Amino acid sequence: MNVTAFALGLAVAAAVALAVLLTAFAVGVRTGRHRGVDVAWGLAFTAVALSGYALSDGYGDTGRRLLATVLVAVWGLRLSAHIWWRARGEPEDPRYARMLSRAPAGPSRTRYALRKVYLLQAALVWFVSLPVLAAQYVPDPPAALARAGTALWAVGLFFEAVGDRQLARFKADPANRGRIMDRGLWRWTRHPNYFGDACVWWGLFLLAADTPAGWAFVLSPVLMTWLLAFGSGKPMLERRMGAQRPGWAEYAARTSGFVPLPPRRHPKTPTAPPARPHP
Structure with a gap:
């Protein structure tokens, strides 16, 4: 495994996960409902896997890279589509309503949602994706x-x-x-x-x-x-x-x-x- 290339892949993956969750945050603030973060969960994993696939070209085995990426994308896209279909037209998820009720209404609640929901999930997406990113840089079939x-x-x-x-x-x-x-x-x-x-x-x-x-x-x-x-x-x-x-x-x-x-x-x-x- 090329350690330098892998380190760059990890940094880009973190940025990709953050970008997806910040986009979901913007949508949540605009709509007043934060349950859309559950849809973004599977999409963020898929985006991270795709970024790893692109950056690992020339470093990892082609078959292993493709296998890891396809498995994550199939799982993530199915999950996001299922959650979107199930939640369409529904009010705020009770879990997030309870969590956000702990903070005062207004800007403080928005910042609380950013920290406790979106930034935390971006970090989890990156950490849980580490084996996938590692697999994409393995040179052996x-x-x-x-x-x-x-x-x-x-x-x-x-x-x-x-x-x-x-x-x-x-x-x-x-x-x-x-x-x-x-x-x-x-x-x-x-x-x-x-x-x-x-x-x-x-x-x-x-x-x-x-x-x-x-x-x-x-x-x-x-x-x-x-x-x-x-x-x-x-x-x-x-x-x-x-x-x-x-x-x-x-x-x-x-x-x-x-x-x-x-x-x-x-x-x-x-x-x-x-x-x-x-x-």
Whole structure:
């Protein structure tokens, strides 16, 4: 790997991620809704991968460069299109409304949104993309680990795309209003899309991991998995679902929280604590 060329690629990738998220910020300020940042998330990863592909020409293996770029672009564009379609015409996302309510209205809230939402996500896009950028500068053709990574990426995309489609069809049926989605992939895991996302990024990491230098970027998929399973993904969504959906506790008791597993036949349902006697 040419270290000087790779360092330049990292700097350009940071600028590209920042440019995409700042554009999303400008749109959010103009419309008064910041949920569009979720659409920009997948677009930013795609833009970073494309910049890496262009700059790594002459330094990395052509097949590996193209493979890494196409896998990121397919994932990112599908995700952005899905989120855009799902959110069209909807009000502000409750997550961002709650977050921004912590700051005073006016310019202070706008600056708070810039720091806590857009700049933070730009930094995350850059950091999580490090294995992809590294893979684009590897001069050797893809080997066994890269092929395994492509297969893992495909598994992840399947869980994301199929899970999203199943949920969309479920929610489109008025008879399911207020009910818990517990069919298809959602019968095996409460979060097939988050599990799929984790598989995608571990698969992309493996594109760089068949070289010793690639292992330096293992914290990128670790961070993405932590965010999905323990950070801003699963915990926040489950708190909201537990407060809004009757039957959530029973569903959670019988269904795996992340990794797909057969439903539990005899789940331990949570019981309410005994009432305290009045003095």
